[in-house]
Amino acid sequence: MPNIDVYDMNGKVVDNITLDDKVFGIEINETAMHSAVVTHLSNARQGTQSAKTRGEVRGGKARPWRQKGTGRARHGGTVQPQWTGGGVAFAPKPRSYRKSLNKKLRQLAIKSALTSKVADGSMIVLDKLEFDEIKTKRAVEVLKNLNASESTLVVMPASDENVIKSTDNLPGIKTTVVNSLNVYDILKYDKFVITREAVGKVEEVYV
Numbered sequence: 001m002p003n004i005d006v007y008d009m010n011g012k013v014v015d016n017i018t019l020d021d022k023v024f025g026i027e028i029n030e031t032a033m034h035s036a037v038v039t040h041l042s043n044a045r046q047g048t049q050s051a052k053t054r055g056e057v058r059g060g061k062a063r064p065w066r067q068k069g070t071g072r073a074r075h076g077g078t079v080q081p082q083w084t085g086g087g088v089a090f091a092p093k094p095r096s097y098r099k100s101l102n103k104k105l106r107q108l109a110i111k112s113a114l115t116s117k118v119a120d121g122s123m124i125v126l127d128k129l130e131f132d133e134i135k136t137k138r139a140v141e142v143l144k145n146l147n148a149s150e151s152t153l154v155v156m157p158a159s160d161e162n163v164i165k166s167t168d169n170l171p172g173i174k175t176t177v178v179n180s181l182n183v184y185d186i187l188k189y190d191k192f193v194i195t196r197e198a199v200g201k202v203e204e205v206y207v
Contacts, residue, residue, distance in 0.1 A: 011145030036109035036183035054087030113186040139166040148191035
């Protein structure tokens, strides 16, 4: 079972915990992670793009000139795609890009992503993360103490308004809770900061 140090908000090691290898020490499955990322990005698409076909463009039903004798190509109207202001060939229409993953594959992908963070040494466990007030300066200080101030995903056991609003304006920093954890975010950020309590909840959900 992998062991990992626990830090306080000053960046000092205060404890050491053993992670459950069924969640943080499995054999990494890149195929599952790829499927999870593709599904996440696909589901994030709105699918609201739309353009008019030749049948929806206004006007242009009459010939622009007579059929013969002009020396120009014959045309039956001006709504065809080759005309400026005409319809679009194979025009995109609103549609759903929704995909789904079965529960087993989704959990395998999450555990693979978590394991990869432990394996490359980018997972940081915090004893606790609490702010008395909304203070961006304090959030910057804590992340700097942890050497995680540039590209970091912060995971908490439950929503904390003071922490969320303190990190909202920091570029490259995202705060989330265990229930909203996804493979895309885990892999996107260089550092993975998680509280000790959140580790327990993750193991509770995915073991």
